[in-house]
Amino acid sequence: xRRPVRHPGPEDxxxxxxxxxxxxxxxxxxxxxxxxxxxxxxxxxPNSWEDITSxxxxxxxxxxxxxxxxxxxxxxxxxxxxxxxGMVDRPGSxxxxxxxxxxxxxxxxYRFRCVEAWSMVIPWNGFxxxxxxxxxxxxxxxxxxxxxxxxxxxxxxGTRSPVIPWPYREGLRLDEAMHPLTIMATGLYGKPxxxxxxAPIRLVVPWKYGFKSIKSIVRIxxxxxxxxxxxxxxxPREYGFYSNVNPEVDHPRWSQATERRVGGGLFAGREPTxxxxxxxxxxxxxxxxxxxxxxY
Amino acid sequence: xxxxxxxTLRRLPTWPVYVxxxxxxxxxxxxxxxxxxxPEPIKALEHRYGLLGLQFLLAGLCVSPLxxxxxxxxxxxxxxxxxxAFAFIAAHLAVWAVLDVQSxxxxxxDIVKRPYITIGMAGFACLVPxxxxxxxxxxxxxxxxxxxRLHRLTYVAVGLGAVHYVMQxxxxxxxxxxxxxxxxxxxxxxxxxxRKRLA
Numbered sequence: 001x002r003r004p005v006r007h008p009g010p011e012d013x014x015x016x017x018x019x020x021x022x023x024x025x026x027x028x029x030x031x032x033x034x035x036x037x038x039x040x041x042x043x044x045x046p047n048s049w050e051d052i053t054s055x056x057x058x059x060x061x062x063x064x065x066x067x068x069x070x071x072x073x074x075x076x077x078x079x080x081x082x083x084x085x086g087m088v089d090r091p092g093s094x095x096x097x098x099x100x101x102x103x104x105x106x107x108x109x110y111r112f113r114c115v116e117a118w119s120m121v122i123p124w125n126g127f128x129x130x131x132x133x134x135x136x137x138x139x140x141x142x143x144x145x146x147x148x149x150x151x152x153x154x155x156x157x158g159t160r161s162p163v164i165p166w167p168y169r170e171g172l173r174l175d176e177a178m179h180p181l182t183i184m185a186t187g188l189y190g191k192p193x194x195x196x197x198x199a200p201i202r203l204v205v206p207w208k209y210g211f212k213s214i215k216s217i218v219r220i221x222x223x224x225x226x227x228x229x230x231x232x233x234x235x236p237r238e239y240g241f242y243s244n245v246n247p248e249v250d251h252p253r254w255s256q257a258t259e260r261r262v263g264g265g266l267f268a269g270r271e272p273t274x275x276x277x278x279x280x281x282x283x284x285x286x287x288x289x290x291x292x293x294x295x296y
Numbered sequence: 297x298x299x300x301x302x303x304t305l306r307r308l309p310t311w312p313v314y315v316x317x318x319x320x321x322x323x324x325x326x327x328x329x330x331x332x333x334x335p336e337p338i339k340a341l342e343h344r345y346g347l348l349g350l351q352f353l354l355a356g357l358c359v360s361p362l363x364x365x366x367x368x369x370x371x372x373x374x375x376x377x378x379x380x381a382f383a384f385i386a387a388h389l390a391v392w393a394v395l396d397v398q399s400x401x402x403x404x405x406d407i408v409k410r411p412y413i414t415i416g417m418a419g420f421a422c423l424v425p426x427x428x429x430x431x432x433x434x435x436x437x438x439x440x441x442x443x444x445r446l447h448r449l450t451y452v453a454v455g456l457g458a459v460h461y462v463m464q465x466x467x468x469x470x471x472x473x474x475x476x477x478x479x480x481x482x483x484x485x486x487x488x489x490x491r492k493r494l495a
Contacts, residue, residue, distance in 0.1 A: 051335040063469055066334060118336060163467040234467055253410055253464070255402065266328045266337045270398055 044109050047120040049189055051263040056196045057114065058215060059163050060149065060156040067158065068196035075155045075216070077200045086146070086221035089137025096200055100186065103127040107190065108183060108204075113245045113277045115209035115231075119259045124204055125187030130178040138174070138222055145177040146170075146227035147203060148219035164230055170214035171227035171241065172205065175286055181206055181279060184217075207279040209243045240296035244287070245277035249296045298367045305369060310376050317380035320348060321387050342391045349384030350461060350475060352377055353454045357482040364485075375430055378450070382427040385420055385457070412463035419456030422449045451483045 046052075058068035061075075080096040105125050113119045133145070151167035153159045159166045176182060185204045186193055193199040198215025205212050211231055221227070231239035238252055247257045258270040276283050287295075324344050328337035333344075356377035362368045393403045406413045426447055428434070435443045458479040462472040 047335075055335045059467065063465075063467070065336065065340075118339075161470060163469060253412060255406070260336075260338070260396075262336045265331075266325075266341070266395065268338065 044111065044121045046109055046123045046189075047261075047263050052120060052122055052188060053194045053196055055120075055262055057116075057210070058158075058196055058198070060151075060158045060166075060168065060216075061196070062158045063163060071157055072195035072199075074157070075150070075152070075195050075199070077195065077216070080200050080218075082201070082217055083219045084136050084221075085219075086223050087139040087142035088222050089139060091136070094136075099132065099201070103131060105186065110181075110204060110206035111274075111277050111279075112204075112206065112210055112213075113259060113273065115211055115239065115243065115251060115256075117251075117254055117256065117259050117273075118262050119271075119273075120262050123189055124183060124185040125190060126183040126185035126204065128180055129182045129184050129203065130180065132184060132220075133177060133222075141224050142222035143174050143224050144222075144227055145172050145174060146219075146221040146223055147172075147214045147217050149214055150216045150218045164234055167218075168214060169228055169230045169233075170203065170212055171229050172203075172212070173226075173286075174222075176205065176283075179283065179286070181282055207244055207276040207283045209239075209245060211239070212243050242287075242292075242295050244283075244292065244296075245273060246275060246292055246296070247273040248275075249293055302367075302369050305372065310373055313373055313376035314380065317352065317376065318383055321345070321383065338391065338395045342388060342396055345384050345388035345391060346461070349381050349388055350454075350457050352381030352384060353450070353457060354475070354478060354482060356381060357450065357454060357479075361482065361485045379427060379430055382423050385423060389417075389420055412460055415456050415463065416460035419453045419460060422453035422456065426450060426453070451486065454479045455483060 054069045055065050056068040057065065058072065061068040061071040078096075081093045082096075082099065083093050085091040105127055107123055107125050109121060109123045111119060112122045129145075147170045149168035150156070151159060172182070183204045184201055185198070186201050188194065188197060193202065195216075198213075198217075201217055202215040203213050203217065212229075226241055229239075229241055231243075232241055245256075250256050256273055259273045260268055260270050274280070324333070324341055327333050328341045331337075333340035356374055359370050359374040359377070362370055393400075397403050397406065407417050408414070426449055429438060429443065429446060438446065458472070458476040462476050465472045
């Protein structure tokens with residue numbers, strides 16, 4: 001029903017990529033630990049390349065869903081470096097190639113649940129964030145990891161108006177950052193990360209709402225206090241620091257109980273949203289004893 | 297100049313406003329069903345219908361200031377503008393309820409629980425009696441003064457619609473605020489003291 005005209009493109013390589021990434025997903029699930037399983041991992045059918053690269057929230061390029069795919073090409077991603085600092089043993093500016101050197105890149109098929117109640121399944125390529133943190137040496141007092149997106153108004157037209165306070169900021173608790181499901185993604189479908197998806201390197205935290213998975217990262221800081229995060233700064237009642245996917249805690253303006261898979265067309269149904277986006281078995285224990293209603 | 301415009305406007309039929317105005321309803325629906333509105337056509341359709349509804353409401357509000365301040369009489373087209381706006385907003389509501397939320401109980405829960413939806417719904421409720429009394433017969437039945445008083449509900453509806461638009465935005469977005477400012481300006485013009493009419 002959708003997209004009657006299709007030019008041959010990257011989406012045509014999907015079947016093989018899907019096949020390969022399924023195997024790697026299983027490997028990823030095993031890495032999570034003995035007895036761990038990625039919930040419903042067998043039935044994750046990734047969204048098409050076109051869905052994933054044409055329907056984005058990346059306000060640095062505009063607030064429309066199609067704006068990032070139209071304007072993100074204006075961003076220069078080479079050279080690229082990440083300033084890693086704060087409570088680390090080896091602070092400094094790390095070039096992209098330097099970061100990737102020797103990093104084991106895997107394919108991980110993850111559910112992606114936007115706080116706006118839409119979702120996709122995305123075959124990322126990336127490495128576990130903990131590997132990078134181990135490399136720079138996290139000092140004992142560090143409790144949180146803070147991230148920042150590139151802020152370059154001449155290449156990011158959305159940042160020329162104060163839609164949100166720039167640069168975009170996100171953060172994780174250290175145990176969340178060290179969790180094996182948390183990755184730094186550098187590609188999709190086996191290809192380099194498209195700019196609109198956060199090239200060249202972004203965070204992916206699959207059990208949290210999508211806005212936590214900060215894009216085009218230029219700064220990582222290890223800190224001992226909960227860092228400021230953009231949406232929490234703008235609307236603290238609507239977006240908490242944790243922002244774990246939770247069907248029982250509604251956004252003040254809409255229900256989080258269900259979601260719609262992008263790509264289903266005009267008559268797509270809604271599906272129930274899963275606790276921790278389906279990764280409950282892997283991550284719930286990090287929040288044991290926490291009031292998830294208060295710490296939304 | 298003014299006379300020429302008014303003479304032309306007098307000669308134009310009003311049906312093209314209905315035909316051209318309403319055409320985007322099926323056209324956008326068709327685009328949505330065939331992939332022309334992107335990978336998430338439900339939200340896209342919902343937003344397009346809603347915004348067009350607000351735009352037609354604002355266009356309707358321009359009619360009397362145009363006459364008052366520019367001497368241009370487009371009053372013949374105002375009913376069509378209002379009814380087209382009503383159709384878009386009804387379509388917006390239908391897409392939201394049927395294609396987006398997909399459950400009557402959740403629709404009701406949202407209306408009761410979510411202020412921006414409560415406000416949008418109140419705006420729609422204001423428009424229903426206006427659409428229902430849009431015929432010549434209804435005007436005669438109510439009588440001019442009562443009809444005019446009732447139709448001041450338009451100001452409330454436009455205000456609620458613009459506030460609804462502002463409230464659904466994420467972050468600090470300029471466009472909804474511009475609509476709100478235009479709506480406030482157009483309603484505010486009604487409050488200006490009447491000028492002495494020129495003979």
